[in-house]
Amino acid sequence: MTEVARIDQGDAFLRTEDLCKAFPSGNGTLTLFRDLNLTVRRGEMVAIVGESGSGKSTLLHMLAGLDRPSAGAVYFGSTLLGKLTAGQAAAFRNREIGYVWQMHYLLPEFTALENAAMPLLARNMPKNQAFAAAARLLDEVGLGQRASHRAGELSGGEQQRVAFARALVAGPGLLLADEPTGSLDASTADSVFRLLTQLHTAHQLTSILVTHNLDLARRCDRTLRLRDGQLQQIPVAGMQPDQTPPESTADTGTSNVQSSCVRVQAPGPA
Amino acid sequence: MRFELFIASRYLRARRRQALVGVITAISVVGVAAGVAALIIALAITNGMRRDLQQRLLGSTAHVELMRTAADGITHWRSLTQRLRSLPHVTAAAPAIYGQGLISRGARSGGALIKGILPAQERTVSSLLNNIREGSAADLAPSTNAGTLPPLVLGSDLAAQVGAEVGSTVLVTSPQGELTPFGLVPKYQRFRVAGIFHSGFYQYDSSFALARLADVQHLFSEPDVVSVISFKIDDLYRAAAVGREIEAAAGPGFMTTNWMEQNQELFRALRLEQVATFIIIGLIVCVAALNILIALTMMVMEKTRDIAVMMSYGVLPSQIRRIFLYQGLLISVIGTAIGLAVGYSAAWVGGHYRFIHLSAQVYSLDYLPFAPRWQDGAIVAAVALLVSLAATLYPSSSSAGILPAEALRYE
Numbered sequence: 001m002t003e004v005a006r007i008d009q010g011d012a013f014l015r016t017e018d019l020c021k022a023f024p025s026g027n028g029t030l031t032l033f034r035d036l037n038l039t040v041r042r043g044e045m046v047a048i049v050g051e052s053g054s055g056k057s058t059l060l061h062m063l064a065g066l067d068r069p070s071a072g073a074v075y076f077g078s079t080l081l082g083k084l085t086a087g088q089a090a091a092f093r094n095r096e097i098g099y100v101w102q103m104h105y106l107l108p109e110f111t112a113l114e115n116a117a118m119p120l121l122a123r124n125m126p127k128n129q130a131f132a133a134a135a136r137l138l139d140e141v142g143l144g145q146r147a148s149h150r151a152g153e154l155s156g157g158e159q160q161r162v163a164f165a166r167a168l169v170a171g172p173g174l175l176l177a178d179e180p181t182g183s184l185d186a187s188t189a190d191s192v193f194r195l196l197t198q199l200h201t202a203h204q205l206t207s208i209l210v211t212h213n214l215d216l217a218r219r220c221d222r223t224l225r226l227r228d229g230q231l232q233q234i235p236v237a238g239m240q241p242d243q244t245p246p247e248s249t250a251d252t253g254t255s256n257v258q259s260s261c262v263r264v265q266a267p268g269p270a
Numbered sequence: 271m272r273f274e275l276f277i278a279s280r281y282l283r284a285r286r287r288q289a290l291v292g293v294i295t296a297i298s299v300v301g302v303a304a305g306v307a308a309l310i311i312a313l314a315i316t317n318g319m320r321r322d323l324q325q326r327l328l329g330s331t332a333h334v335e336l337m338r339t340a341a342d343g344i345t346h347w348r349s350l351t352q353r354l355r356s357l358p359h360v361t362a363a364a365p366a367i368y369g370q371g372l373i374s375r376g377a378r379s380g381g382a383l384i385k386g387i388l389p390a391q392e393r394t395v396s397s398l399l400n401n402i403r404e405g406s407a408a409d410l411a412p413s414t415n416a417g418t419l420p421p422l423v424l425g426s427d428l429a430a431q432v433g434a435e436v437g438s439t440v441l442v443t444s445p446q447g448e449l450t451p452f453g454l455v456p457k458y459q460r461f462r463v464a465g466i467f468h469s470g471f472y473q474y475d476s477s478f479a480l481a482r483l484a485d486v487q488h489l490f491s492e493p494d495v496v497s498v499i500s501f502k503i504d505d506l507y508r509a510a511a512v513g514r515e516i517e518a519a520a521g522p523g524f525m526t527t528n529w530m531e532q533n534q535e536l537f538r539a540l541r542l543e544q545v546a547t548f549i550i551i552g553l554i555v556c557v558a559a560l561n562i563l564i565a566l567t568m569m570v571m572e573k574t575r576d577i578a579v580m581m582s583y584g585v586l587p588s589q590i591r592r593i594f595l596y597q598g599l600l601i602s603v604i605g606t607a608i609g610l611a612v613g614y615s616a617a618w619v620g621g622h623y624r625f626i627h628l629s630a631q632v633y634s635l636d637y638l639p640f641a642p643r644w645q646d647g648a649i650v651a652a653v654a655l656l657v658s659l660a661a662t663l664y665p666s667s668s669s670a671g672i673l674p675a676e677a678l679r680y681e
Contacts, residue, residue, distance in 0.1 A: 058679070061675040061678070066581065066582055067673075067674075086586070086587060087586055090585065090587075093582065093584040094584020097582075097583075101678070109280045109283075109284035110280060118585075119583040119584060121272075121273045122273050122583065122584055122585045170584075
């Protein structure tokens with residue numbers, strides 16, 4: 001068991017326990033990560049870096065309950081995500097998790113206001129209440145004047161701001177951001193990241209950010225590298241894009257051998 | 271529920287990334303509308319056909335007819351008619367004598383069923399005398415115009431066939447001839463065409479001739495007997511039961527038939543035609559439902575990423591399913607509403623203006639009747655919605671089965 005973030009579990013907001021993910025591949029099994037343990041404290045902003053294909057996005061999907069781990073478990077406080085029924089998991093996501101992707105993934109048929117209000121509308125909250133809450137969030141991300149514009153009428157940076165508004169409108173405690181600045185130019189990326197940190201503080205969020213941008217990663221509380229199926233903490237000072245951290249615990253993330261991933265069948269999440 | 275309808279209605283209105291989906295959606299709406307409109311119109315026609323045929327038939331024929339089982343004629347018909355007229359449910363009764371004859375005028379002739387009647391009583395059981403198009407039926411009253419040729423009222427098609435007009439003299443030949451020293455010779459009698467009726471029911475207009483009861487008795491060398499006593503009753507659909515009561519009251523040796531028995535093959539054929547029409551035209555709705563299935567399946571494919579994103583912020587699979595279910599139903603409801611409006615409008619216009627003409631010789635009616643019924647609309651709408659609902663089941667359930675991580679992994 002490799003404990004990267006050695007934090008007292010009683011203080012943990014989010015915790016994974018021996019998380020494994022393997023895919024069938026050809027005649028064998030492609031193991032993306034094995035016995036992965038991550039503990040994140042309430043209010044922390046954690047960056048996860050890693051090469052393309054290392055499993056960063058898959059890890060975020062599993063943290064959100066959008067994907068099933070092959071083995072292991074994800075805990076929110078004392079809630080085991082895998083124990084929730086599909087309906088409970090959906091309600092949990094709606095209430096507790098905000099998700100932002102590299103591509104904004106706004107619904108093109110709807111206005112910025114409607115997109116931002118979607119998580120509340122999905123709860124069947126009355127439209128006027130949902131739109132009022134969404135309008136407040138759009139004001140907060142600086143797009144109050146563009147509320148009636150459709151997604152396609154907004155710039156990339158603006159679309160990402162709407163995506164942040166949508167992620168936070170339901171008042172979640174956890175924000176998962178999958179390369180939120182990946183498709184933006186440097187200047188816009190910087191302003192979007194500043195917005196993210198502002199929102200993180202203002203909404204008292206716990207945030208996990210997947211990024212290729214080490215400059216942005218440095219500005220987080222902790223930076224972890226996902227490599228060979230394991231998370232390794234990177235020291236903030238002197239971090240270089242391709243540097244292998246000294247405390248790296250090298251392991252074969254990709255193998256054709258039966259790993260501990262098949263030991264436990266995780267309870268099915270949503 | 272509101273959320274699903276909100277998304278579904280917007281998806282339906284929005285311009286699409288894939289134009290083909292929009293085209294197929296539009297075709298689905300038009301298809302459902304066309305199917306529903308066609309069904310409403312077709313059912314209005316078959317219903318109108320049945321209604322008009324029934325009306326004309328019942329106008330021209332009695333509800334119940336009493337006759338001798340041995341076909342030997344009813345001798346005490348005056349007292350019997352009087353007695354049976356007072357039975358429960360009987361509203362009118364009239365005696366008549368029937369005989370087959372040949373009506374000719376010059377070289378032209380036609381077979382006819384010649385009915386001898388008492389006009390005052392006949393009017394109470396049949397409307398043939400009310401449909402006189404030319405001339406008058408007044409001369410058919412008993413013992414008028416003694417010394418002149420007896421009057422005859424012909425059906426319009428029969429009159430046209432023999433080339434007779436009001437005032438023409440026609441020769442009626444009875445097959446029941448007279449025995450003479452030269453053997454059996456047919457009996458001839460000249461009649462004067464007093465009127466021409468047009469019931470609109472080809473069977474009557476082409477083969478019926480009405481004459482005075484006594485003249486027909488004389489023509490067929492019959493004593494003072496009648497063939498049938500015809501009855502009108504207060505409830506058309508109790509004809510069989512009332513017929514049995516009349517039979518019982520008339521005593522042994524009598525039998526009755528009623529309008530349903532006499533025309534059951536016609537009405538059975540009309541009913542079959544209606545069912546067949548419903549099934550055949552209903553296939554249009556099935557084709558439209560197939561379009562709904564294709565449109566929704568393509569839309570689910572187009573929206574896979576959006577569905578995954580919606581699931582990420584807590585939209586339930588059951589909500590996703592309902593979004594596409596409602597979308598299919600919206601297509602169906604819009605199509606059905608348009609179809610009902612078009613169908614009922616067309617049926618009303620067709621029924622009001624009677625602009626489609628038919629050959630009376632083929633269809634018994636000389637125009638295409640429309641009789642739209644609201645019950646048909648309710649059934650058609652229910653069928654259209656159910657078929658469309660069935661078409662949405664696969665795409666909507668496949669939408670709910672999308673795995674968000676899989677859908678987003680390759681984006």
